[in-house]
Amino acid sequence: xxxxxxxxxxxxxxxxxxxxxxxxxxxxxxxxxxxxxxxxxxxxxxxxxxxxxxxxxxxxxxxxxxxxxxxxxxxxxxxxxxxxxxxxxxxxxxxxxxxxxxxx
Amino acid sequence: xxxxxxxxxxxxxxxxxxxxxxxxxxxxxxxxxxxxxxxxxxxxxxxxxxxxxxxxxxxxxxxxxxxxxxxxxxxxxxxxxxxxxxxxxxxxxxxxxxxxxxxxxxxxxxxxxxxxxxxxxxxxxxxxxxxxxxxxxxxxxxxxxxxxxxxxxxxxxxxxxxxxxxxxxxxxxxxxxxxxxxxxxxxxxxxxxxxxxxxxxxxxxxxxxxxxxxxxxxxxxxxxxxxxxxxxxxxxxxxxxxxxxxxxxxxxxxxxxxxxxxxxxxxxxxxx
Numbered sequence: 001x002x003x004x005x006x007x008x009x010x011x012x013x014x015x016x017x018x019x020x021x022x023x024x025x026x027x028x029x030x031x032x033x034x035x036x037x038x039x040x041x042x043x044x045x046x047x048x049x050x051x052x053x054x055x056x057x058x059x060x061x062x063x064x065x066x067x068x069x070x071x072x073x074x075x076x077x078x079x080x081x082x083x084x085x086x087x088x089x090x091x092x093x094x095x096x097x098x099x100x101x102x103x104x
Numbered sequence: 105x106x107x108x109x110x111x112x113x114x115x116x117x118x119x120x121x122x123x124x125x126x127x128x129x130x131x132x133x134x135x136x137x138x139x140x141x142x143x144x145x146x147x148x149x150x151x152x153x154x155x156x157x158x159x160x161x162x163x164x165x166x167x168x169x170x171x172x173x174x175x176x177x178x179x180x181x182x183x184x185x186x187x188x189x190x191x192x193x194x195x196x197x198x199x200x201x202x203x204x205x206x207x208x209x210x211x212x213x214x215x216x217x218x219x220x221x222x223x224x225x226x227x228x229x230x231x232x233x234x235x236x237x238x239x240x241x242x243x244x245x246x247x248x249x250x251x252x253x254x255x256x257x258x259x260x261x262x263x264x265x266x267x268x269x270x271x272x273x274x275x276x277x278x279x280x281x282x283x284x285x286x287x288x289x290x291x292x293x294x295x296x297x298x299x300x301x302x303x304x305x306x307x308x309x310x311x312x313x314x315x316x317x318x319x320x321x322x323x324x325x326x327x328x329x330x331x332x333x334x335x336x337x338x339x340x341x342x343x344x345x346x347x348x349x350x351x352x353x354x355x356x357x358x359x360x361x362x363x364x365x366x367x368x369x370x371x372x373x374x375x376x
Contacts, residue, residue: 004166011165015184015224059293059334060160060252067189073122080295094254094334100295 003056003092005034006044010061013068020068049076050083056092107273108148109281110349110374111141112312112342113236115157116287117227118365120191120234130362130369137358137371138235144373145236150281152200152243153236154207154269155229156345158251158286158338162226170218171257172265174211175246176204182225190227192234197225200243203278207245210272215265232285249344251286251337259321262340266347273348284345286338289331290367296333298363304331305359305368308339312372313354315346335367349374 009031013020023030027045036044043051049066053059066076081100090096123131145153162184164170177199183190201221211217223246225233233244249265250256257265273280288308289301311319320343328336346354358371 007161008165008167011161015162053294058161058252063293064185064189067186073118073125077295077297084295094329095294097295098291098299098333101299 002035002037002040005036006040006052006055007057007061009034009036009044010057010065014061014064048083049079050081051087053080053095054083054087054090056090056095058093059095106280107270107282107348107376108150108279109145110283110345110376111145112284112286112345112370112372113138113141113232114287114365114367114369114371115228115231115285116290116292116365116367116369117185117190117231119231119369121189121227122364123191126362126364130360130365134358134360134362134365134369135235140357141371141373142236142238145281145283148281149279150242151278152203152245153281153283154245154247155232156247156249156282156284156341157228158341159226159228159248160252162224163220164248164250166253169250169253170248171250171261172215173218173220173248174204174208175199175221175223175244176201176208176219177221177223180223180225180244180246183230184224184226190230192230195240197233197240197244198242200245203243203276204245206276207269207272210275211265211268214268214271215261228285232283236283249340251340254325256325256337257340259323259340259343262343263317263321263347266344267350269344270348270350282345282348284341286341287335287367288339288342288370289333290335291333292335292366294334297366299333300361300363300368301332302361302368305361308342309356309359309370309372312342312346313356315350315353317346317350320346345374349376352376
């Protein structure tokens with residue numbers, strides 16, 4: 001489990017357009033610089049936004065990664081709900097769901 | 105001079121980014137409330153606006169997370185988010201490093217305060233400025249209180265920070281405005297997005313309007329997380345404004361839960 005580095009990668013991507021471009025062109029070239037386990041690597045590369053949410057990525061970071069990967073807002077919310085249905089509640093951090101229903 | 109204006113407002117990215125998805129009356133009335141806040145702010149003729157915000161990993165991360173940080177830059181840039189996603193064009197925002205430095209030095213007499221000469225604004229500051237200083241012609245001094253990466257600063261320290269900030273404002277000749285910006289109850293960027301605890305919000309806002317220090321400082325983080333969500337931690341920004349205006353009551357000019365904006369949308373002004 002290396003949630004810290006998963007979030008650090010997304011934090012850096014959100015801040016740095018050049019890193020975003022490099023990542024979108026060749027994900028492995030960027031991912032090799034972070035200490036990540038197989039589950040995290042798979043979720044990042046797919047991308048599996050629902051799984052990243054379940055792993056505990058803070059929503060304030062994850063929503064921007066989802067947007068970068070082309071998710072519209074309703075798709076982002078649905079991806080997290082799909083992750084909950086498939087994998088159960090969030091494993092770490094403070095962004096665990098209460099009922100997963102929200103209002104939209 | 106002293107503090108000439110103080111208030112609070114919401115900053116959720118949906119306010120601008122998902123405005124097109126909102127009920128037209130929700131959008132129109134809340135944006136109008138922001139406009140009225142801008143008119144009230146401008147009427148006090150401030151020389152600078154201190155924005156007490158709760159940023160979301162635009163500048164600060166868990167590798168080196170300050171509890172409190174103030175900007176000391178000549179200029180700032182934002183929003184860091186995709187402008188199309190947020191609905192706000194990227195721009196340069198003027199700072200005032202000399203004024204920042206004088207305020208920081210006074211605040212540091214009471215509260216350990218980090219500083220930053222470089223700062224990328226995220227929606228936490230860019231959304232309020234989009235409405236309050238839309239021409240970006242007022243010097244801005246950003247402040248961040250860590251409300252995202254626990255452990256978080258205790259609420260009584262947020263009050264103390266506000267008190268220290270007031271002392272610093274009273275010590276400079278410039279006319280200073282302060283706006284605290286955060287959510288009250290909300291579960292942003294989660295599958296619960298749009299959930300709002302209206303009763304909790306109204307109770308907290310009553311306490312904020314009364315400048316009821318004891319009531320506002322009684323919340324534990326566990327209670328806030330349970331009743332008001334992760335976003336509820338941002339009450340620290342409201343409490344800091346209350347600390348800066350201790351003894352003054354305030355008025356909530358607008359409150360309405362707007363789920364597509366993912367927060368109980370709020371505009372409040374302290375009666376200085």
